[in-house]
Structures are given as structure tokens and as C-alpha cells.
Amino acid sequence: MKNKKRRKELFPLYLLWGTQTFSALGSAMTSYALVIWSYAQTGQALSTALLMVCSYAPYVLMSVFAGALSDRWDKRRTMIVCDLLAVFSTGLIGLLLAAGQLQIWHLYLLNAFSGLMGTVQQPASEVAVTLLTPRDFYQKISALRSFSGSLNSLLTPALATVLLAFGGMGLVISFDVLTCLIAVGALVLKIRLPRQDMTGEEKQPLLKSAGEGLTYLRENRGILHMILFLAAINLVASAYNAALPALVLSRENGGEIVLGWVNTCAGLAMLVGSMVVTLLPEPKSRARVVCNSLLFSMSFENFCLAFGQESWIWCVGAVLGWLCIPLMSTNLEALLRSHIPAGIQGRVYAARNTLQFFTIPVGYLLGGALVDQVCEPFMATQPAGSPLTALFGTGKGSGAAFLFLLLAVSGILVCLLFRRNRHIRSLF
Numbered sequence: 001m002k003n004k005k006r007r008k009e010l011f012p013l014y015l016l017w018g019t020q021t022f023s024a025l026g027s028a029m030t031s032y033a034l035v036i037w038s039y040a041q042t043g044q045a046l047s048t049a050l051l052m053v054c055s056y057a058p059y060v061l062m063s064v065f066a067g068a069l070s071d072r073w074d075k076r077r078t079m080i081v082c083d084l085l086a087v088f089s090t091g092l093i094g095l096l097l098a099a100g101q102l103q104i105w106h107l108y109l110l111n112a113f114s115g116l117m118g119t120v121q122q123p124a125s126e127v128a129v130t131l132l133t134p135r136d137f138y139q140k141i142s143a144l145r146s147f148s149g150s151l152n153s154l155l156t157p158a159l160a161t162v163l164l165a166f167g168g169m170g171l172v173i174s175f176d177v178l179t180c181l182i183a184v185g186a187l188v189l190k191i192r193l194p195r196q197d198m199t200g201e202e203k204q205p206l207l208k209s210a211g212e213g214l215t216y217l218r219e220n221r222g223i224l225h226m227i228l229f230l231a232a233i234n235l236v237a238s239a240y241n242a243a244l245p246a247l248v249l250s251r252e253n254g255g256e257i258v259l260g261w262v263n264t265c266a267g268l269a270m271l272v273g274s275m276v277v278t279l280l281p282e283p284k285s286r287a288r289v290v291c292n293s294l295l296f297s298m299s300f301e302n303f304c305l306a307f308g309q310e311s312w313i314w315c316v317g318a319v320l321g322w323l324c325i326p327l328m329s330t331n332l333e334a335l336l337r338s339h340i341p342a343g344i345q346g347r348v349y350a351a352r353n354t355l356q357f358f359t360i361p362v363g364y365l366l367g368g369a370l371v372d373q374v375c376e377p378f379m380a381t382q383p384a385g386s387p388l389t390a391l392f393g394t395g396k397g398s399g400a401a402f403l404f405l406l407l408a409v410s411g412i413l414v415c416l417l418f419r420r421n422r423h424i425r426s427l428f
Helices: 002-042 045-072 075-098 104-132 135-189 206-219 221-250 256-279 286-298 301-307 311-322 325-339 342-357 359-380 387-392 398-419
Strands: none
Touching (some): 002 135, 002 221, 002 256, 075 104, 075 135, 135 256, 135 325, 206 221, 206 342, 221 256, 221 286, 221 325, 256 311, 286 301, 301 387, 301 398, 359 387, 359 398
16 A cells, blocks of 8 residues: 555656656657767868757756746746747758758757757756655656666667668658647646645746755855866766767768767666665765776776777777766766755755856867867878877878867876865865
């Protein structure tokens, strides 16, 4: 009887988690397919990097205000409206593609619009999960969300490649629209959120309400410095994401299928890591786990991509680089959810988005520019048989490999520096 009551209590949470995960899979597949499409059109790392820059720019510019609005608005309705507008954006890409009119600049504009919708929806979604989750279930739902994210990372390249082969970009986009509509249907028909006490919140000026998220972080320096640590990691990681297609698609032993395998191996590693996390007990220090997991990840993958010139080495690097990420993300999410009061989580998560994610568009721009304008031209000037060509190879892609060495060193230094930060150590 008790178990039946517990299952009934958790059903809305599981339904929200499952449908939103399914929708995220469709969106990720479209993003993956568009990266391949855009690189095929231009052959430049910067053009594909700009896709993600446009997606993340709204996080940097609007997150603080979006979080304040999210805390004022009905969370369920906010998620429904944002999902429907995202469907409109994706459908418009499909129509332009079918008409043969799709251009890169269309994707930049539509990615920016979708990013804005995600900026508003994300804090609402985080609070919705908190409202539906019993406190003793925080560790479990964090692990489940990490598991679903890992599963999506595993399935995205494989499913996107299959759909591209059988039906082209139009089939990928149709699948994305379908998954999003299923998520909207669940929100409309089945999910109801507990009411929050918002006394006085609606009357508070928007700027003051938005600033409360930043005020909370300023008063909780351990959380603030952990977010700044992740911002530095995101700078390195986004430069990695910008350079990866340029490396794998350009190499003699690379190509679209190999890129799919590398991403699949990363997803498989995250899936395994997520399964392990669900079996682990709560650690004594979540902050220490976050720091050590990132140090492990930064210590291997970039070196494999820098020095490896065979696809299997890149796959091994992907496994080593992503295996501990679920452990990091699960403990980070549980750490934030348990420290931040639910009533201001939307504002704090939005402030966190601005601080933690502003480095992502910077990293994508930096990574794309370094590949196209610095590293590739530099490696092209190296004579055959030189130490650098022996290490990184020759031809297109060697510059991207050289950049991965720089990213490897940078990532390790960032981890070691912040691990010694006294505010972060106060969370240990």
C-alpha cells in the first residue's frame, strides 16, 4: 500500500522527466544534423560554432530577467508556451529546407529565438522538478536526469545519422517536432504542479526581483565560486565542441560516420557513468566529487584528440573524457537543489545561467576562430618531418589537433586552480 502511494506521488515527476527527456532528444538530433549540414556548406569551424553562439547568447543577455519572470509566472504554462514556440522555430527550419531556401543566417536567427525560449523555460523546468520531488528523492532524480542526458548523448548521433540516411534533414526535424508536441501534451493533460507561496513577489519591481538571484550568490560564496569554476570549464569545453567537427570531419581517417562514433562513445560512457551513479551512496562531500570528476575528465580526452590520428584513439578519449561527467552533474545538481530555497530557485538558477554559461558563446567563437585563423594556418607553415607535424600530422585538421593540446593543458590548470579555492573548499 505504501509503495503504491509512493508510485502515485512520483508519477507526475516521472512523466515530466520522461517527456522532457524525449523532447530534448529530438532537439539534440536536430542540432547535431544542422552542425553537419552547416559544415558541409562552408567547411569552416567558425560557421558551425556560431550556431551554438546564437543559441547560448540569450542565456547571457536575458537569464537574470527570465528567472525573475519565471518565478512570477505559472511554471507549467511557461513551459507549454516555450515548447510551442520552439516547435514553431523548428518547423520553420523544415519549411525553408523543403523550399530549398535554407541559409546559414536563417539558422543563426532561429537558433537565437529557440535559445531565448530555452532561457525562459529552463528555470521554470528546474523549479517544476523541485516542486514535484520529495526531498529524500533529490539524489535519485538527479541521477535519473543525468542518466537520461547520457542516454540522449548516446542515441543522438546514431539516430540522427539513421534518419539523415533514410529521410534527410526533413525526417530529423519531423521527429523533433513530434517529441516536443508529446512533451506539451503531457504538460497540458497530465501534469499539475503544487502551488507556491508567492506573497508579495508579483508586486516587487522586476529589477529588484532579478537582482535577488545575484544577491543570493554574493552572500553564498561557496556556490558562487563553484559556478565560476564551471564557467571556466565551459570556456574550455565549448572551444572543444567548436574544434571537434573540424578535427574529425577533416582528417583522412575521419568523416561523418566517425564523428558519430566519437559522439556515441561519449554518450555510452555517460550512460555507464549514470548507471554507476544510481548505485552509489550519497558522498561526504559533493563539492569534492565535482572537482575531482572534472579533473579526471580534463586529464585525458583532449590529449587523445591532440595526438591520436586514428578513430579508435578518439573514441577512447571520448570514453575517458565523459565517463565521470554524470558523477559531476548529479552531485552538482543535488548540491544546488539542497542549498537554494525553492521560492527563489528560478532567480538563482537564472543568475547562475548568466554567470556559468556566458563563457560558452565566447568559447565557441574562440575555438572556431583559433582553428580557422590561427592553428590551421600555423600548422600549414610547418615543414614535413618537423616535430609538430610528427605530433599532430599534416593537412587540414592538424591545426585542430594542435588546439586540443592547448585545451588539455588549460583544462587541467583550471581544475587545479579552483580546487584550491578557499570558498569552494568550504563546501568540502
